Amino acid sequence: MTTPEEELLPATRRTLLHRIATAQTEGRAPSLVATVVRDGQPVWTGSRTSVKGHGPDENVQYRIGSITKTFTAVLVLRLRDEGVLDLGDPLEKHLPGTGAGEATIAELLAHTGGLAAESPAPWWERTPGSLRPELADVLGEQPFRHPVGRRHHYSNPGYTLLGALVEELRKAPWEEVLRREVLEPLRLHRTSCRPQAPHAGGWAVHPWADVLLPEPxxxxxxxxxxxxxxSTARDLAHFAVFLARGDDRVLSAESVREMRTPAAPAEAAEVAAGSAYGLGLQIQQRDGRLLVGHSGSLPGFLANVTISVEDDLAAVVLANCTSGPLVSNVAADLVRLVAEAEPRIPSPWRPLPELDARVLELAGPWYWGTQAVALRLSSDEGLSLGPLSGHGRRSRFRMNGDGTWTGLDGYYAGELLRAVRRPDGxxxxxxxxxFVFTHQPYDEGAPVPGGVDPEGWRGIR
Incomplete structure (x- = not known):
């Protein structure tokens, strides 16, 4: 339940309703439901339906298709965080005998394992899983389509392997592990492997006539x-909050940030479109903002979760048709409409709770050669390094507790920063x-690589 302070303005709510109404009408979807999340709470839900007097709400289940992959990725990251595996491990180390074991776990998560997009015929989305009882039935005789690690090629069998990996290491069915380790801790009680009433039925809409066909x-x-x-719009709204903030009962904020970080080489078309793939999450630049999430589809259903971490906004869109409204566009538009109509109000500035004098003395301008940069110490970003003005390399740093810092993002991600002190401290x-950063450009009193000309700075003679 939202408070009056959390609710969207009436004009914003009407704009959101207009957007989903247009999507449902033009996309000819039997029904469509959407939810917007702001500051960690659902603040708006709307729906449209072709059945008079009966509209779905945020508690009605729809099938979410490949959004399932994000849940599977969370289970794998949990195993990594526990030290059970390393993302650089080849699959063969933990799940031998698949015939695809040379791909690493990270490559499978990022769809760079070189595997086929689909399992062998018949089409797996519209036929019973009993036709593919073993991993060999999913992979086929020739599981690879590309060299391992060379390109992003979306692979459904790759995530089947990751699910089998979870089962092997947990010694329990994937469904059971998911419920115990993710669904129950996050209180996603309306997310399940099989439909639970109330749920939508899946439909195909004829491309040239306004008639329907039920999907299996x-x-x-x-x-x-x-x-x-x-799942439901409400459950996925809460899942979106988790993907933005983390939850130590499931995955830390640092680990979900890793999921949101590009991990796959993008194709030329993807670069042009501003899209990438992380570890179980799709990433795109749209309308000047970075969006993460995942889309999903199965015969009869379309689904999308889109998150703007910077705006602290997310949107969920679910529809029960095989093709129709571009729900990923709708979700991105819902985020944009709220961000533009009701910009996020910054938190009040607050000073640091405590001060480390040895860190404070590092704050200020430094020079890499002749390039001026500033080391800043702030309550929201911690230690950060970036140009004094304009464009250039920027990174935030995590304190290691031994007088050094490790880069979190940007060019210096993973690199070690340390202050080198003289004998007098x-x-x-x-x-x-x-790289050597000095208090003055090419400071002759510092060990600048290559040395400093003893005649110093000069004009043209």
Whole structure:
């Protein structure tokens, strides 16, 4: 339940309703439901339906297709965080004998394992999983389509392998592990592997006539980790908050940030479109903002979760048709409409709760050669390094507790920053991945690589 302070303005709510109404009408969807999340709470839900007097709400289940992959990725990241596996491990180390074991776990998560997009015929989304009882039935005789690790090629069988990996290491069915480790801790009680009333029925809409055909709803068996789940707008709204903020009962904020970080080489068309793929999450630049989430489709259903971490906004859109409204566009538009109509109000500035004098003395301008940068210490970003003005390399740093810092993002992600001190304790320079930052451009009193001309700076003679 939202408070009056959290509710959207009436004009914003009408704009959102207009957007989904247009999508449902023009996309000819039997029904469509959408939810917007702001500051960690659902603040708006709307729906449209072709059945007079009967509209779905945020508690009606729809099938969410490949959004299931994000749930599977969370289970794999949990195993990594527990030290059970490393993302650089080849699959063969933990799940031998698949015939696809040379791909690493990270490559499978990012769809760079070189595997086929689909399992062998017949089409797995519209046939029972009992036709593919073993992993060999999912992979076929020739599982690879590309060299391992060379390109992003979306692979449903790849996530089947990740689900089997979870089962092997947890010694329990994927569905059981998912319920115990993710659904129950996050209180996603209306997310399940099989439909639970109330739920929408899946429909195909004739492309040239306003008539319907019911779609079969198959149990996907081995392919379940790639697309089995049913969920609701409300549950997915809460899942979106988790993907933005983390939850230590499931995955830390740092680990979900890793999921949101590009991990796959993009194709030329993807670069042009501003899209990428992380670890179980799709990433795109749209309308000047970075959006993460995932889309999903199975015969009879379309689904999308879109998150703008910077705006602290998310949108969920669900429809029960095989093709029709571009729900990923609708979700992105819902985020944009709220962000533009009701910009996020910044939190009040607050000083740091405590001060480390040895860190404070590092704050201020430094020079890498002749380039001026500033090391800043703030309550919201911690330690950060970036140009004094304009464009250039920017990174935030995490304190390691031993007088060093590790880069979190940007060019210096993973690189070590340390202050090099003289025998008297004063700071000589900063060392960052072999780069020397000095108090003055080419400070002759610091060990500048290549040395400094003894005649110093000069004009033209």
């Amino acid at each position: 709803s198959e149990d996907l068996g081995r392919m379940a980790p790639a697309g089995q789940l049913w 004063s700071v000589s320079h900063l060392d960052l991945g072999s």
